[in-house]
Amino acid sequence: MDILISIPFLVFFPMLASFFIMSPLFTNNEISIRRFSKSIFGFIFLYTIFLLVMFDTANPFISKISFFGLDWIQALGVQFSFKIDGIGMILVLLTSFIFFISAISSKMNIRKNHKFYYSMLLLLMSAILGIFTASDMFVFFMFWELELIPAYFLIGGDFSLETNTEAKKSAIKFVLFTFLGSMVMLLGILLLHYYSYMTSQTLTANFSEIFTERIPVIIKLIISACFIIGFGVKLPIIPLHTWLPDAHTNAPTPISMVLAGIMLKTGAYGIFRFNYQIMNDVFQIFAPVLAIFALVNIIYTAFVAYAQTDIKRIVAYSSISNMGLILLGLCAFNQIGLNASVFHMTAHGLVTAGLFMICGIVYLRCKTRDINTLGGIASNMPRLFGLATLIVLASIGVPAFAPFISEVLTVISAMFSNLGIVLKVSAIVALPLLIISSCYMLKFLHCGFMGEKQEAFAKINDITTHEFIVLASVVAGLLLFGIFPSALLGMIG
């Protein structure tokens, strides 16, 4: 049983597969590359479902790799250890799911360099799974850094038939921003590690063993600030967000799905692990401030999204707005807030993957993403339109879909927060999001699909089976968690 439930296998299997695809041993035939990697993604998805079945909230999976009986870096007390608890389990499941559907949807969007693309996609998956399962700060940081390399190549790479010069620029922007954040984070990790050692005399970097009680408050404040900046770039918190719209807009569709669906969540996850769990006493000081930032995220970007004319940019900005909601849930610092936050990570992951998929499908057929020239394609593509309506409705928080639950829970959790009046007020101030988000998302739906038929788009076809499967599975997931939220909430401790 121990061999079957092995987190290192989960994390490193995609990495090995990635190297295998990259190696000269593997064929150059694009169809076999695609099928092989798709089956790998499918296998990992099934494997995570298997893990889920085996999962017991009381006994999280823990495993540790030791090399010849030694730890990874003993000088720093770093162990190559992994742990999946409830939240990790949910995010791992989400990760494998989103990667699976993005691999399926890659068929339509990726036309060149298949070998490189799929191996990078697998590597990215491996890194993200590593982030969600690492239980040691330095291992976490390793995967955090590792993620940048494939992400860069996937955003800026040369995978479609037409060349996109903007993509390279935005990829560099993405890497520089995130790297800056991770450098600041590294400072925080090193300080935390050192002071934890100094005050408790145990050399460890394990999340559960880090001992912060005796660290002076001023140091803890500095460390927390470092973490918040580091994760704030990924999340993104407002002044650090400018990489996001560019990267998401210029990346190929499957990559946008992964970026918005999973990668942003790593930032929220980091804040949860480091600030919420380890530095919890200082987090209570930061939470009201962060809540204000979250509000700015929620309201300001919602307005910005409304002003966009590129459908992909609308979705990108809506992601920032929703990430603000996730942050607000964390800031509430109570059980409901945590649940709401994790729930919203899942819900928003699905929604945004679906929305980017829709944008990609529209762009592939209409060759434009401008909202003013689009329109009237609904009657040509009734199946896409139906699914798009469902996903858009889900994204604005309509009942029976998952985001509704998390939005309501977030507001309630902020109301019941013990951290002062700021959070109670922010619960109410965040509410107009319901109105604003419906404004821009309905604009997306109406200008993109509805309206009179246009000559230019008279001949486009409805979605293929591949695309249908992707979107339908997203909708199914949203409905599943929207109608049976306890399925997810039960796992969050």
Next chain:
Amino acid sequence: MEELISENLYLIILLPLWIFLILMLGRFFAVYINKTLTHALTLLSSAMGVIATLGLYKFFTPDKIYEYSYPFLKINDFVVPFGIHIDRMSLMFTSVLFFVSLLIQLFSISYMKDKKKQYRFFALLNLFNFSIAGLFLSPNLFQTYVFWELAGVVSYLLIGFDYDQFKKSVAAKKVFIINRIGDTAFLAGITMSSYFLYEYAPVKSLASLSFFDINTSSVLIGAYTSRPLFLIICWLFLTAAIVKSAQLPFYTWLQDAMEAKLPVSALLHSSTLVALGIYLTLRLLPFYTLAPIVLKSATVIGILTAFVCSLSACSQTDMKKTLAYSTSAQFGLMFFAIGVLNIKAAIALFCAHALIKPMLFITIPNENEKWNYTNFVLFLIGGLSLSGVLFLGMLSKEIFVYSLGTTGKTLVTILSFLTAFYITRIALVATDKNGLEKGNVNIIEILSISGFLILNIGIYVYLRKIGVYKIAEPFWAAITAWISVYILYTKQGFYKIPFIYPLCHEGFYLDKLYMTVVVGTYNKIAKLSDLFETKIFSNYKPALLFSKCGVKTVCWIEENVMNRAVSAIVSFSRQVSTISKQLQTKNVQWYNLYGFMIITAIISCLVLAYIAFLAYIEGVG
């Protein structure tokens, strides 16, 4: 029997949902579904609803409550149950709902005869039934909110049914967004009231807020009702209600909802969407009674809406618009009734309206078509009833006026007069425009109309038997109005009073005001945010320009702190890079010169520091 039905009522409620799923999924996966089957299934679900609810009604005395639930959300001690709460009020609302939708679905069969996408239409009608019924039977505010939102969404889908017509889809969007304001207020109300009850009453169920708790706790929180928070909560719930019931500042969405198909309009206006506001207000009366000022304001809003909308209705030339304004006006009257705590009257008014309004909608002619005599007569009967001359309409007004003082009586009388006036007027205008004809009448239409009529008369007769009310002023006012319209009417139409007529005709310019002020401001904010985004966050040159304008400190923060930490580093390092490049002179002597300079500088610093140190030592010594 009673137990059996009560326990399984949820199955009846879920029936429309199943039928919706069968129809949609069946169609989606390209299974052929017979039209007749579609109609039959739809009618079946509604009929089942009518039978079940009416059957239960007689078992439930006013005090009896039946409730069961299961936990929908569970986070530690925070539990939100979902379930069914049956009492007299919910049964009354549900039975009216099912009855009205049964008849309207019947009418839709004839209306949709040659139209495309019937399966979708009927499926949505089913979903609509489900969401409204679920709301009427929900045991707590949270579930109410869930179905409240769902109802909004389904109405959006129904109004925007013909999505390839731009005007209709835009109207649907507008309706949805205005309704969203109410939803937001509702959610805010739920959040704050759950917090309030958690803090001040021994209700520890956090956000679930069951109606049972509200009833019981309203006694306990009496001491805290003077707190502004409580008033705010009541105001928020009231806002939610008046948005849904199309009351004063928000009634404009009802005009847009007229873009919907006729059966949908009939359904929206009678017992479904707009009725939710009344239902919510009635449910939350224990709260409102603790805050008299809120009740007063409900009264004022109701009266104002009734007057404004009646006046607007008096100046319309489009039948559907008149009916839309009339709905708002009638619901204003109901709010008036609730405001003065005359619950019976409010419910009577609601029932009367729910039974009459669909009849009016069904009988109006299509655009640019002649009016059929039968329909015309039926329309007039409906109009008479609405304005308080016939049947249930008359009785409801009597019940209302019975408890009112003179001021109230006068107001109601004037309103009755206006109602009768605009109904008659619009009938005259319409006949004058296209004329009347003797056409064939559709059997199904007659069937559904007669259904409405029979129930109208039936309830009237039943109540008349047990009631003690007598014919009141509104009756006479309405009669007067009917006569005066005929007198005022000439071959040239009605005289249009300057200033007032256009004002009323445009609905007091409220819609235009919103479109210019609210939407304009919204767009401006969005544009401004976007400008901020592109100019400040993505490009810092305008920020420099900004600094020249004098706000240097703000700009400094923009540039150095907020504005792209990375790009600052990049640009800074580029500047340093220029210096670095200039250092590289390609002449080795220069390189040694830098070395010389650095060594000299550091050595001299060292010496100076040493001297300072010595001086310090001496000073201390």
Next chain:
Amino acid sequence: MTEITLYHYLFVGLFVFVLGFAGSIVCKNIIKVLICIEFMLTGVNINFATFAKYCGGSSADGFVMILFYTAIGAIELAVALYIFYFMHCKKQSDNIEKYGEL
């Protein structure tokens, strides 16, 4: 006449060293630059000799150092001239500013 102390020698050593250093930076003629580098060596030599004499005690480390240093300095000059010869073939100039192609 004042007695010549350790510090006088040291001062001369420092002076010659700085002179050499400055010269190697300022001179344009390559040969002069090389000579200036030798000046630096000389400055160091003076220091070593002084220290060996005044505080060296019995060990002759300082003088040994001078010996090695002088020899190595000479080799260095030879290598420099050898490389300079190849460069000179192309540029035909002894101005150091001409040799800045890279």
Next chain:
Amino acid sequence: MINDFFNILLPQGCLTIFILLQLLIGMFASPKFHKYARFISLIGISLSILLLSTVQTEPQYFAFKNSIMSDSYTQLFHFVILLCGFFITLLTKKLTNTFKQSSYTFNALLLTAILGALSIVSANDFLTLFISIELMAFPTYFLIASAKGYHSKEAAFKYLITSAVSTGVFLFGVSYLYGITSSLNFTEIYEVLSEGEPTLIYSFASVMIVFGLISKLSIYPFANWVIDVYKGTETSVLAFLSTIPKLAMFGILCRLLVFPLSLGLELPFIIAIISLITAIWANTYAIREKDAKVILACSTSANMSYVLLVSALVSVYNLSTVIFYLLCYVVMNIAVFAFLNITEYEDIGFNVANFKGLFHKNHSLGLAYTISVIGLAGFPITSGFVAKIYLFSAIVNSGLVFIPFLLALLILMVVALFYYLKLILPMFEKATVDTKVLKALYSQKFVLIITTAITVLIGAYPEKIIELCRFVAYNI
């Protein structure tokens, strides 16, 4: 004496014999056999590596009147230097193929330089140190100048001038230290100094000594030569220049900083400031460059400045991080230069724009190069990542005073990413001009693949190496 020799000098002796052998054969052998010169060198280096095991290290062994010493620290450095020498000799094939007869001389010079580097690490007095430095420097001038054309000569000349001046500065400092302590031996100097109060003259001398030594590491005050010299030098020689002198200099610098120069309190700050200046200069200079050699010159300078900063904050822990960082750095650097060596002789050159599409021409070579550059930039699954974390943890451990320096370095890492990306990104683009298939000699491939494999292996499992470094650092 003889005992001393057999105890610790066997590897050096072996190398000396092979140098003489090279020269002898070079005099008499027919031009046909010039290609065997490399093999002789390789055999010599391998033998030396084998003989390293005979060296006495327990716990410290002083020989030749305390002028030479040996312990596990020197042994580790000797091993790494010889290993680098082995790889570099493998890379010189293309260069020496044009030399015919003088390839023996070239190999002899290379061996001499390696011998000098070995001697530097094991020196225990300033005289030995000085002679060893010059022993390494003279052959280096010739190695740089050995390539055809004028540029190599100019590079050699610039290197010579700077080296000479810095040696002058170094010796000037030594002369004052000699004046204070009347000794040139490290141990004796430390003993004498630790009795009394540190004086201004001591500070002055130690600063001058450090400045003289760090010029070879291309750190300010003598840093600018590095760009010009890298531009003009052949890549296999660069692989030498960017690794072995660095190793040797750090080998001795750490020892000096631990013993004779550890008494002044101001030295760590001066070195930290100098390192920071260098890091800023190097990182910013590179972001506008397009020449891979220049970028790598800056990268060398920057990396050395990080290491120097840590080595100045003397502690055993820091010393182990410094050693580990150096090990990782030299391995990655050799890999990168091996790739450049391939491109140089495949007429691709060093302009990063010419690298377009190389990855698609030869996947395995491109991947190896990419991994090495990513390692230099400090990304995971390479040893660079572990080294970075380990090195920076040392700064944190040295107290809050140095946190601003760490912050600056971290931000400079972001800037550095800019030019590291420039080195690899064009490889993944579509080739504008159809370049030939990227071919490489077996020796080049061998070096590239082996070094990359070491990089990845250490990245995946660093513990053994770190343990070794800690052991060595404890025994210094």
